[in-house]
Amino acid sequence: xxxxxxxxxxxxxxxxxxxxxxxxxxxxxxxxxxxxxxxxxxxxxxxxxxxxxxxxxxxxxxxxxxxxxxxxxxxxxxxxxxxxxxxxxxxxxxxxxxxxxxxxxxxxxxxxxxxxxxxxxxxxxxxxxxxxxxxxxxxxxxxxxxxxxxxxxxxx
Numbered sequence: 001x002x003x004x005x006x007x008x009x010x011x012x013x014x015x016x017x018x019x020x021x022x023x024x025x026x027x028x029x030x031x032x033x034x035x036x037x038x039x040x041x042x043x044x045x046x047x048x049x050x051x052x053x054x055x056x057x058x059x060x061x062x063x064x065x066x067x068x069x070x071x072x073x074x075x076x077x078x079x080x081x082x083x084x085x086x087x088x089x090x091x092x093x094x095x096x097x098x099x100x101x102x103x104x105x106x107x108x109x110x111x112x113x114x115x116x117x118x119x120x121x122x123x124x125x126x127x128x129x130x131x132x133x134x135x136x137x138x139x140x141x142x143x144x145x146x147x148x149x150x151x152x153x154x155x156x
Contacts, residue, residue: 003060003126005110008038011059017045038108049105053128056107062126067093067103067133076100077141080119088112091137092120099123105131 012018018026018041026040042052056062073094085091090112093103100120104113107126117124129137 003056003107003110003113005038007060008108009041011055012041012045015055015059017047017055038110039106042108049131052106052108053130056126056128060107062107062128064128065093065103067091067129067137072137072141074141077137080116080142082138082142082144084115084119085138085142086135088116089131089134089138090116091134091141092116093127093137095122099125101125101127103127103129103134103137105129105134 009023013020013023022044023041026037026044030037030040047055053062053064057064070093072091076092076095079092079100080090088109088111089105090109091103093101095101100117100122102113102116102124104126105128107113107128113124113126
């Protein structure tokens with residue numbers, strides 16, 4: 001199931017996570033920069049990354065997975081260049097039939113999800129995973145030989 005901003009915003013309002021006044025204020029601050037609206041709403045509501053994952057699991061039926069206990073499909077992982085996966089913190093995990101399952105630390109990154117799905121060229125489903133596990137999976141599975149580790153870099 002791919003998500004879109006409207007569905008997410010409606011659910012944030014419906015559950016009382018944010019109110020309409022907060023939504024209006026955030027929208028005016030972001031001035032149409034759709035890429036940051038969802039993250040700004042979550043930040044304004046004081047949601048941690050763990051709470052965001054729990055919200056998506058409860059309200060959108062997304063599954064949480066522990067990537068540390070998971071064997072990624074090497075052929076699927078390599079469908080996306082390292083830099084793209086690292087910039088969005090999204091790693092293709094495996095494919096079943098015509099669906100590719102993506103391990104994602106931040107389901108609010110709609111642009112990243114769309115870009116990764118374009119690279120893959122198939123329907124995508126989202127799996128939620130802690131950021132550190134996604135970073136480790138990207139480094140261990142996609143990082144080109146000889147490229148220095150980025151784990152010490154403070155990205156995001």
